[in-house]
Amino acid sequence: MGKVGVTMEVGSDGVAVMKISNPPVNALAPIIIRGLKDKYLEAMKRSDVKAIVLTGEGGAFSGGFDINVFRTVHKTGDLSALPDVSVELLVNIVEDGKKPSVAAIQGLALGGGLELTMGCHARIAIPRVQLGLPELTLGVIPGFGGTQRLPRLIGLSKAVEMMLEAKVSDELVLSSTAKGLVHAFFAQRLTSKVPGVTDVGLKPRQIKKVAVIGGGLMGSGIATALVLSNISVVLKEINPDYLQKGMKTIQANLRSLVTRGKMTEDNAKKAFSSVKGVLDYSEFNSFNMHKDWQKSDRAVFLQAVIENVSLKQSIFSELEKVCPPHCILATNTSTIDLNLVGEKTTSQDRILGAHFFSPAHVMPLLEIVRTQKTSPQVILDLMTVGKVIKKVPVVVGNCTGFAVNRTFFPYTQGAHILAHLGVDVFRIDRVISNFGMPMGPFQLQDLAGYGVALAVGKEFVSAFGDRTFRSPLVELLVKSGRNGKNNGKGYYIYDKGSKPKPDPSVLPIIHESIRLTNIMPGGKPISVTDQEILEMVLFPVVNEACRVIDEGVVVRASDLDIASILGMSFPKYRGGIIFWGDLVGSSHIYTSLKKWSEAYGSFFKPSRFLEERATKGMLLSEPASTSQPSRSRL
Numbered sequence: 001m002g003k004v005g006v007t008m009e010v011g012s013d014g015v016a017v018m019k020i021s022n023p024p025v026n027a028l029a030p031i032i033i034r035g036l037k038d039k040y041l042e043a044m045k046r047s048d049v050k051a052i053v054l055t056g057e058g059g060a061f062s063g064g065f066d067i068n069v070f071r072t073v074h075k076t077g078d079l080s081a082l083p084d085v086s087v088e089l090l091v092n093i094v095e096d097g098k099k100p101s102v103a104a105i106q107g108l109a110l111g112g113g114l115e116l117t118m119g120c121h122a123r124i125a126i127p128r129v130q131l132g133l134p135e136l137t138l139g140v141i142p143g144f145g146g147t148q149r150l151p152r153l154i155g156l157s158k159a160v161e162m163m164l165e166a167k168v169s170d171e172l173v174l175s176s177t178a179k180g181l182v183h184a185f186f187a188q189r190l191t192s193k194v195p196g197v198t199d200v201g202l203k204p205r206q207i208k209k210v211a212v213i214g215g216g217l218m219g220s221g222i223a224t225a226l227v228l229s230n231i232s233v234v235l236k237e238i239n240p241d242y243l244q245k246g247m248k249t250i251q252a253n254l255r256s257l258v259t260r261g262k263m264t265e266d267n268a269k270k271a272f273s274s275v276k277g278v279l280d281y282s283e284f285n286s287f288n289m290h291k292d293w294q295k296s297d298r299a300v301f302l303q304a305v306i307e308n309v310s311l312k313q314s315i316f317s318e319l320e321k322v323c324p325p326h327c328i329l330a331t332n333t334s335t336i337d338l339n340l341v342g343e344k345t346t347s348q349d350r351i352l353g354a355h356f357f358s359p360a361h362v363m364p365l366l367e368i369v370r371t372q373k374t375s376p377q378v379i380l381d382l383m384t385v386g387k388v389i390k391k392v393p394v395v396v397g398n399c400t401g402f403a404v405n406r407t408f409f410p411y412t413q414g415a416h417i418l419a420h421l422g423v424d425v426f427r428i429d430r431v432i433s434n435f436g437m438p439m440g441p442f443q444l445q446d447l448a449g450y451g452v453a454l455a456v457g458k459e460f461v462s463a464f465g466d467r468t469f470r471s472p473l474v475e476l477l478v479k480s481g482r483n484g485k486n487n488g489k490g491y492y493i494y495d496k497g498s499k500p501k502p503d504p505s506v507l508p509i510i511h512e513s514i515r516l517t518n519i520m521p522g523g524k525p526i527s528v529t530d531q532e533i534l535e536m537v538l539f540p541v542v543n544e545a546c547r548v549i550d551e552g553v554v555v556r557a558s559d560l561d562i563a564s565i566l567g568m569s570f571p572k573y574r575g576g577i578i579f580w581g582d583l584v585g586s587s588h589i590y591t592s593l594k595k596w597s598e599a600y601g602s603f604f605k606p607s608r609f610l611e612e613r614a615t616k617g618m619l620l621s622e623p624a625s626t627s628q629p630s631r632s633r634l
């Protein structure tokens with residue numbers, strides 16, 4: 001770890017080279033800002049200094065203002081922790097200074113880092129530097145004068161305006177949006193720290209090749225993600241037709257990136273040429289035998305076949321016979337128990353789940369599911385593959401639905417209960433999308449297809465029967481010839497080229513389901529506000545998230561925040577499901593759920609963890625005290 005501070009060396013030519021040092025990205029922490037001020041004042045005073053070159057240590061200029069300070073301000077509400085950089089340092093000292101400053105940029109200059117360069121009198125950069133003002137992604141605006149200088153690159157006469165800017169910036173720092181986004185920034189980085197895996201001195205091994213078994217929607221999406229990051233793929237299918245279909249899907253995925261200007265034709269061709277289609281395992285035993293490979297290199301065998309336990313079991317048994325013993329055996333599954341999948345092998349230590357979200361080459365989350373037997377090295381290796389292919393890997397324990405699907409199964413359930421209590425499905429969808437989800441639960445069901453809803457529903461009924469709402473609605477929809485977006489008819493009508501439109505002809509089917517389930521109190525629709533609709537859909541999700549934390553399915557509560565943002569598109573600016581739950585307050589969530597469980601049944605019953613947190617007035621995100629027995633599945 002380099003020394004944190006600002007250094008200055010004055011050459012015989014009268015140029016003072018000032019270097020910001022705060023590894024890894026030279027964030028502008030208060031100590032750096034103080035250092036800059038001191039060194040600048042010294043440079044201005046010294047007669048041997050004629051000009052200043054401002055740069056950063058270790059290959060980067062600066063990644064911007066230290067985001068940890070925002071966190072402190074969010075905790076305390078005290079804005080005085082924010083130093084006055086825009087006027088005091090940049091206008092009065094740097095810009096107004098009598099000696100010229102040149103910013104020498106390498107690596108990156110982001111946010112406050114870039115604004116610092118704008119305050120200098122000139123800027124020089126090496127090619128391929130990363131420049132940007134990403135403040136909005138944290139819910140704040142460039143607060144060091146960047147909004148003024150960037151358009152004009154001059155700001156002396158605009159000092160007053162800049163101060164007003166500074167005022168808006170201060171207000172935004174305290175907004176719940178900034179709090180949520182800053183939380184998400186750190187929560188995302190924390191997912192890469194997994195106790196017992198990333199802190200025990202293990203080194204990730206290079207993965208150069210992945211065999212993907214199954215070229216359906218998921219398999220071809222995963223293969224696309226891999227070749228996009230230069231990992232070569234052997235795609236195995238069971239017959240030439242399926243194989244050709246899989247290869248075509250990969251090609252189409254790549255072509256759509258070219259069409260959208262995200263990659264060049266040449267690169268797409270190169271990527272496609274690193275997929276090899278095969279129909280048997282004959283190629284697999286030569287994996288890791290390549291002459292260029294180090295002993296420590298590994299290959300991953302990833303099965304992306306349909307959710308069928310015996311099929312997954314037999315594939316792993318076959319793989320165990322044909323592939324070298326140090327290869328990793330992963331399976332893409334969204335719900336199936338991993339202990340079961342590995343049961344018929346003696347390779348449990350190298351078996352783990354790689355749950356990609358569809359479309360796999362687009363969605364950023366990779367849920368890595370470990371069992372009690374998976375070795376830390378194998379987990380670390382798959383985390384590394386995840387990062388290489390630009391996913392955010394979140395390591396979770398084994399249970400039905402793992403972290404994301406399990407936490408979110410009550411989302412659709414709550415919406416269905418409301419519909420059967422007589423609340424309009426389109427109103428429910430509107431309320432939920434106004435909250436910030438990209439679409440409501442009914443439209444989401446249309447998008448995922450009813451086959452998925454029925455299959456996943458069965459898994460949850462058998463695992464969590466005590467809190468599953470069973471209704472015949474989806475079956476009735478299928479019987480009436482609807483299959484959601486797949487066939488253009490669901491709760492909504494899907495006409496090519498136009499937005500989904502609510503379909504009034506679905507209402508009689510819903511009424512039939514209401515009649516069959518008969519849960520409306522006194523046979524009459526309940527009357528609820530939009531706020532109650534929101535809470536009746538989302539509080540059960542928070543409740544299940546509490547169980548997931550309590551059972552140790554996730555390393556820490558904030559991992560669920562990231563999993564909910566990246567896997568379920570929970571609004572990032574709300575910080576994730578647990579962060580939002582804490583903003584709302586465990587006590588309000590608990591009392592509401594209790595009231596609804598008395599009125600509408602056990603689906604709403606508050607979990608033990610929620611009850612305890614509410615009673616003790618503790619945050620849901622607070623780690624359990626060490627005196628409590630560990631129930632971890634990790």
Ligand SMILES: C[C@H](O)CC(=O)SCCNC(=O)CCNC(=O)[C@H](O)C(C)(C)COP(=O)(O)OP(=O)(O)OC[C@H]1O[C@@H](n2cnc3c(N)ncnc32)[C@H](O)[C@@H]1OP(=O)(O)O
Nearest residue numbers: 025027063064065066067068110111112134142143144189
């Ligand atoms: C008033 C001003 O206008 C306001 C501002 O300047 S707000 C800040 C604007 N700057 C930003 O938003 C940049 C945020 N940082 C990033 O996008 C990325 O970290 C990056 C592109 C700089 C580097 O990415 P990458 O190489 O993948 O490394 P990454 O893991 O993200 O970061 C490395 C470490 O630096 C930390 N870090 C990065 N930027 C930071 C910052 N601005 N403040 C504090 N810590 C920061 C990360 O938390 C991480 O810490 P960890 O190792 O303890 O987890």
